[in-house]
Amino acid sequence: MRFIFFGTPEFAAIILEKLIAAGYAPAAVICNPDEPVGRKQILTPPPVKRLIANGRQLIEIFQPANKSELSAISHKLSAIKPDLAIVAAYGKIFPKEILKIPKHGFINVHGSLLPYYRGASPIQTAILNDEKETGVTIMEVDEEMDHGNIISNIKYQISKLDTYETLSKKLAILGAELLIKTIPDYISGKIKPVEQEHNKATYTKIIKKEDGKINWSKNAEEIERMVRAYYPWPNAWTTWNGKILKIIEADVLENKNNYQIGEIFVLQYPYKLENVGMLLGVECSKDVLIIKKLQLEGGKVLTTKEFLNGHKDFIGGVLK
Numbered sequence: 001m002r003f004i005f006f007g008t009p010e011f012a013a014i015i016l017e018k019l020i021a022a023g024y025a026p027a028a029v030i031c032n033p034d035e036p037v038g039r040k041q042i043l044t045p046p047p048v049k050r051l052i053a054n055g056r057q058l059i060e061i062f063q064p065a066n067k068s069e070l071s072a073i074s075h076k077l078s079a080i081k082p083d084l085a086i087v088a089a090y091g092k093i094f095p096k097e098i099l100k101i102p103k104h105g106f107i108n109v110h111g112s113l114l115p116y117y118r119g120a121s122p123i124q125t126a127i128l129n130d131e132k133e134t135g136v137t138i139m140e141v142d143e144e145m146d147h148g149n150i151i152s153n154i155k156y157q158i159s160k161l162d163t164y165e166t167l168s169k170k171l172a173i174l175g176a177e178l179l180i181k182t183i184p185d186y187i188s189g190k191i192k193p194v195e196q197e198h199n200k201a202t203y204t205k206i207i208k209k210e211d212g213k214i215n216w217s218k219n220a221e222e223i224e225r226m227v228r229a230y231y232p233w234p235n236a237w238t239t240w241n242g243k244i245l246k247i248i249e250a251d252v253l254e255n256k257n258n259y260q261i262g263e264i265f266v267l268q269y270p271y272k273l274e275n276v277g278m279l280l281g282v283e284c285s286k287d288v289l290i291i292k293k294l295q296l297e298g299g300k301v302l303t304t305k306e307f308l309n310g311h312k313d314f315i316g317g318v319l320k
Helices: 010-021 047-054 067-072 074-080 122-128 164-188 220-229 304-310
Strands: 003-007 028-030 035-037 042-044 060-062 084-088 106-110 133-140 150-157 236-240 243-253 264-267 279-283 288-296 301-303
Touching: 003 010, 010 047, 010 084, 010 164, 028 047, 028 074, 067 074, 084 164, 106 164, 122 133, 122 164, 122 220, 133 164, 150 164, 220 236, 220 243, 220 288, 288 304, 301 304
Parallel strands: 003 028, 003 084, 028 060, 084 106
Antiparallel strands: 035 042, 106 133, 133 150, 236 243, 243 288, 264 279, 279 288, 288 301
16 A cells, blocks of 8 residues: 655654554655754754654655645655555645545544544643543544544543643554554445534644743642643743743642742641652642742753752742
């Protein structure tokens, strides 16, 4: 079977790696262009491109920046004569001329149980909404976003410790395994795709840096879910002494205090931990957010104990 693969981030790279290991090597890969990364803005290839570049197989890579550039390579993709196109976290709506190229069309690996959580951030949104269950759906691709018929799906129970990073990896592995089982039956016509219940559809948005800004007037549970949903990007963040402060790991403690919203304080006995020596809390509208790891702009990720060694004035401050 000849197929082309569309995908860009780590979620897609994990799926592609599993496909190749199972004997499904793509004839071509289409991903987003290289982007400047970090404080030095070093031009960096996306995870899918790095995977192909580090592999032994010669696979052609295309990196169209937009729908117009994607249309412009349609003749090159047609020349490959693919039987199938597989999509995983590609993030673009496909033009008609592209959708018509593969003999058996396009199928997409999506990180939710469709029709719920269509769009760009299904995994983050499931964590933010405190969902207990999510999953992966393999679906046919049409001209609308995550709208096509369902080919197969699988459920997954979300852990209270899951971050976007951990849950995304788990769902990618689960999705790859399901995809490898599904492809032969789909190509042979043994599977009859089922139309989604479109009236039940819910949607997610593209995550932006400002989405990670913490509003300390929210309750501690909501903020803790932000910490997990937005790790490792854009992180849940606040400001202290005019600098961005990222909250990397946190917990929730049911507790009533007389501190002002956003104030940082130490919880005394019986809330001591042997490896920390204390619990560092931030007052929220309800309960307390316990900070376990944090990162000040320009610095490293530190435990609260490490951070307080260099920032003793942190206690008693108010986060904005």
